[in-house]
Amino acid sequence: MIYLDNAATSFPKPPQVIQAMTESLRTFGANPGRGGHQLALQAGRTVEKCRQAAAELLGAAGPERVIFTRNCTESLNIAIPGMLNKGDEVICSHGEHNAVMRTLERFVSRGDITVKLLRPDEQGLLSPDVLRRAITPQTALVIVCHASNVTGVIQPVRALGEVCRAFRVPFLVDAAQTAGVLDVSLDSLQADMIAMPGHKGLMGPHGTGLLVLREGIDPEPLILGGTGSASESIRQPDLLPDRYESGTLNLPGIAGLMEGIRFVASHREEIHRYETALNERLRRQLARIPGLRVLGHEEAPRVAITSVVPSGGDSAALADALDATGVAVRGGLHCAPAMHSYLGTLKSGAVRFAPGPYNTEQEIDDTAALVARLMRS
Numbered sequence: 234m235i236y237l238d239n240a241a242t243s244f245p246k247p248p249q250v251i252q253a254m255t256e257s258l259r260t261f262g263a264n265p266g267r268g269g270h271q272l273a274l275q276a277g278r279t280v281e282k283c284r285q286a287a288a289e290l291l292g293a294a295g296p297e298r299v300i301f302t303r304n305c306t307e308s309l310n311i312a313i314p315g316m317l318n319k320g321d322e323v324i325c326s327h328g329e330h331n332a333v334m335r336t337l338e339r340f341v342s343r344g345d346i347t348v349k350l351l352r353p354d355e356q357g358l359l360s361p362d363v364l365r366r367a368i369t370p371q372t373a374l375v376i377v378c379h380a381s382n383v384t385g386v387i388q389p390v391r392a393l394g395e396v397c398r399a400f401r402v403p404f405l406v407d408a409a410q411t412a413g414v415l416d417v418s419l420d421s422l423q424a425d426m427i428a429m430p431g432h433k434g435l436m437g438p439h440g441t442g443l444l445v446l447r448e449g450i451d452p453e454p455l456i457l458g459g460t461g462s463a464s465e466s467i468r469q470p471d472l473l474p475d476r477y478e479s480g481t482l483n484l485p486g487i488a489g490l491m492e493g494i495r496f497v498a499s500h501r502e503e504i505h506r507y508e509t510a511l512n513e514r515l516r517r518q519l520a521r522i523p524g525l526r527v528l529g530h531e532e533a534p535r536v537a538i539t540s541v542v543p544s545g546g547d548s549a550a551l552a553d554a555l556d557a558t559g560v561a562v563r564g565g566l567h568c569a570p571a572m573h574s575y576l577g578t579l580k581s582g583a584v585r586f587a588p589g590p591y592n593t594e595q596e597i598d599d600t601a602a603l604v605a606r607l608m609r610s
């Protein structure tokens with residue numbers, strides 16, 4: 234099987250990720266932060282080591298400002314509702330995933346908030362000027378997807394963050410497709426909160442995600458409960474990260490994520506260069522196939538994602554045919570209806586190819602040849 238679905242989750246994972254997960258389960262699989270025995274303390278140290286590594290990667294003021302979650306969706310579900318009040322306005326982009334759109338819709342349908350979508354330019358890029366004009370005194374949050382999970386197009390988040398900073402509006406970045414390949418530190422993105430999965434570019438296992446919070450940004454927690462701290466009080470502790478981390482943490486997942494972050498921290502630019510080269514190689518070959526529309530503006534900067542629509546509009550059939558011949562890709566709408574609406578592909582959906590660090594040029598060439606053959610048949 235040629236795996237080209239790294240935008241959904243990265244696969245395979247580095248061997249050291251699997252080893253660390255197995256090791257944690259086999260030798261110190263106690264409950265981190267619960268109890269004072271040696272195994273619980275060792276589990277706790279493993280969690281804190283990963284938090285420290287993530288804090289360095291993300292430019293957090295301290296490790297306690299990095300919150301462990303189950304995935305990027307959960308991170309966004311802390312960051313969004315936790316910042317909103319009745320009467321607020323939220324500004325976001327056409328590139329938002331349903332993890333953002335559905336979370337906002339719940340409040341819109343209750344009449345609690347309004348949402349404004351920024352209009353992109355002809356390359357699909359957002360401009361600081363458009364954002365500046367959109368912000369009003371009611372704007373309580375700006376959310377931007379760093380890179381689209383459909384076209385791969387990278388937004389100029391730093392410039393957008395500078396506008397938010399000037400207006401003192403909190404800025405949330407969805408770095409689902411960029412963490413691990415681009416610099417996603419709080420300062421480089423001028424962000425107040427960054428949500429990301431641990432299981433995509435950071436090369437950690439399923440069931441891992443992160444939310445990093447700038448100092449002074451403290452959304453209401455999503456889940457309340459036992460934290461192993463201040464147990465005499467029935468009030469949720471304000472102490473970070475406990476405020477956001479009720480319930481038993483995913484020790485094997487975090488142990489694996491630690492190794493994923495280590496791997497990425499020392500190879501990030503190399504991974505980005507390599508994946509991008511594979512993606513551009515695939516994109517060039519796909520663009521030459523008659524009857525195939527390659528999505529996204531050619532000149533726009535992008536991560537390693539290429540989506541195509543066959544002329545008949547049946548992208549599900551193309552994705553199924555690729556699966557049957559040994560290529561794993563993702564058809565459909567990729568949980569991003571606003572982006573498909575912008576591209577005019579809501580009905581057809583698209584077939585998404587997302588190379589990762591373990592793909593080879595041979596796999597890319599074989600995939601392109603297979604698509605060409607399927608399009609002829």
Ligand SMILES: Cc1ncc(COP(=O)(O)O)c(C=O)c1O
Binds near residue numbers: 442
């Ligand atoms: C842009 C974007 N945001 C959010 C998500 C949700 O991520 P997760 O599956 O980790 O919840 C994804 C997943 O594909 C994504 O591409």
